Amino acid sequence: MLGTSDLAVAAAAASVPHIKLNDDDEIPQIGLGLLRIKDEDVAPVVETALHLGYRHIDGAAGYNNEGGVGNALAATGYNRGRKREKLWVTTKLRDSEQGYDSALAAFDRQLSLLRVEYVDMYMIHWPTPFDWRAGETWKAFAKLREEGRVRTLGVCNFLPEHLERLHKETGEWPAVNQIELHPTWQQRDVVAFCKEHGIAVEAYSPMARGADLNAGNGTIAEIAKAHNVSPAQVILRWHIENGTIIIPKSVHEERQRQNLDVFGFALTLDEHAAIDALDGPKRAGHDPLTFSYA
Ligand SMILES: NC(=O)c1ccc[n+]([C@@H]2O[C@H](COP(=O)([O-])OP(=O)(O)OC[C@H]3O[C@@H](n4cnc5c(N)ncnc54)[C@H](OP(=O)(O)O)[C@@H]3O)[C@@H](O)[C@H]2O)c1
Numbered sequence: 497m498l499g500t501s502d503l504a505v506a507a508a509a510a511s512v513p514h515i516k517l518n519d520d521d522e523i524p525q526i527g528l529g530l531l532r533i534k535d536e537d538v539a540p541v542v543e544t545a546l547h548l549g550y551r552h553i554d555g556a557a558g559y560n561n562e563g564g565v566g567n568a569l570a571a572t573g574y575n576r577g578r579k580r581e582k583l584w585v586t587t588k589l590r591d592s593e594q595g596y597d598s599a600l601a602a603f604d605r606q607l608s609l610l611r612v613e614y615v616d617m618y619m620i621h622w623p624t625p626f627d628w629r630a631g632e633t634w635k636a637f638a639k640l641r642e643e644g645r646v647r648t649l650g651v652c653n654f655l656p657e658h659l660e661r662l663h664k665e666t667g668e669w670p671a672v673n674q675i676e677l678h679p680t681w682q683q684r685d686v687v688a689f690c691k692e693h694g695i696a697v698e699a700y701s702p703m704a705r706g707a708d709l710n711a712g713n714g715t716i717a718e719i720a721k722a723h724n725v726s727p728a729q730v731i732l733r734w735h736i737e738n739g740t741i742i743i744p745k746s747v748h749e750e751r752q753r754q755n756l757d758v759f760g761f762a763l764t765l766d767e768h769a770a771i772d773a774l775d776g777p778k779r780a781g782h783d784p785l786t787f788s789y790a
Contacts, residue, residue, distance in 0.1 A: 508549030511759045517671040518694040521648045527552030529745030535561040542568035554743040556588035558789045566611035588621040591788045594629040599636035619650040623658040631665030653784040656689040674698040676781045678708045679774040698741035704780040712774045723761045733758045734771045
C-alpha cells in the first residue's frame, strides 16, 4: 500500500470541485493526464492516482496506452459498479478515424481496451480543418450518447471558427473544449468564446509540460515561496481560480499528490494578476490549423 489513509484519500477526492457542463453532467475539476506514458508503464501510474484520490483520468486512442489503463481500472474495480460511477473517464478519437462509420468502429475498440461499459467523455482530438470531418464524426458521437455508451461529448483544440462550423452542421455546442492553456499561452479569445457559448474550458499542458514552472524570471517561484507550496501548485491553483478544468500529468506519486493538493491556499489578487501578466505569444504544443495526431 502507499501509506495514504482511506480518510486522507476520501478527503482529497472530496476536495476537488465539480464543474457543471451544458449537458448537466458534472466533471471533477482536476484529472490525471496520460500522454507520453507507455502502455506497459501506465497501469501503476493510474492505480497510484486512484489511490491518492484522483477521480478523473484523461486518455486518448492516440496515447497508445488504453489497454494498460483498462488493466488498471479492472485491477482496482473502478471499471464497474459503484466505483465506476465515481470515476470520470475521458478518451479521444484518433484523427485518422474521424467520420461516421470509422468513429463507431474505433469507439468499440477503445471501450473494449478500457474494459468499461461507457466513457464519461468522448472527444474529437483535433479539428483538422484541412480534412474536416467533425460534423459527420459528431453524428456518430451523438448515437453513442443516445445508446448510453458515452455521457458527454467534447472537442479538443477547436478555435472559434471550428466551434462555429460544428455548431452550424450539428446544432450543438460541445460541452467541453480541451485546449493548450497555461500562464505563458492563455488563448483569451478562445476562452472568451467558449464562456460566451456555455462551453467549459479544459486546460491541457496546464504547466506547459513543466516549462512554465520557471515562468516570469522567478515570479512563480516567489509566489510559491510565500505560500510554502511548489511552483506547480501555484500554477494549478491559478487555473482552479479561473474556473478551468485541469489535467496535469505526472508519473510520480509525490507530484500527483501535490497536483491534487491545491485547495489549502489562495492566491492574492496581486499574485493572480502577476500570473495573468505572464501571457505570451508562444505555444508549447501544436497548431490546430495544421496539426493532425494520426
Ligand atoms: N487534447 C490534446 O491535444 C492534448 C495535448 C497535450 C496534452 N493533453 C493532455 O493534457 C495532459 C497534461 O499535459 P502535458 O502532459 O502535456 O503537460 P503538463 O501536465 O503541463 O506537464 C507534465 C510535465 O510536468 C511534470 N510535472 C508534473 N507535475 C509536476 C510537479 N508537481 N512538479 C514538477 N514537475 C511536474 C511531469 O513530469 P513527471 O511525469 O516526470 O512527473 C511532466 O514532465 C496530458 O497528459 C494529456 O492527457 C491533451
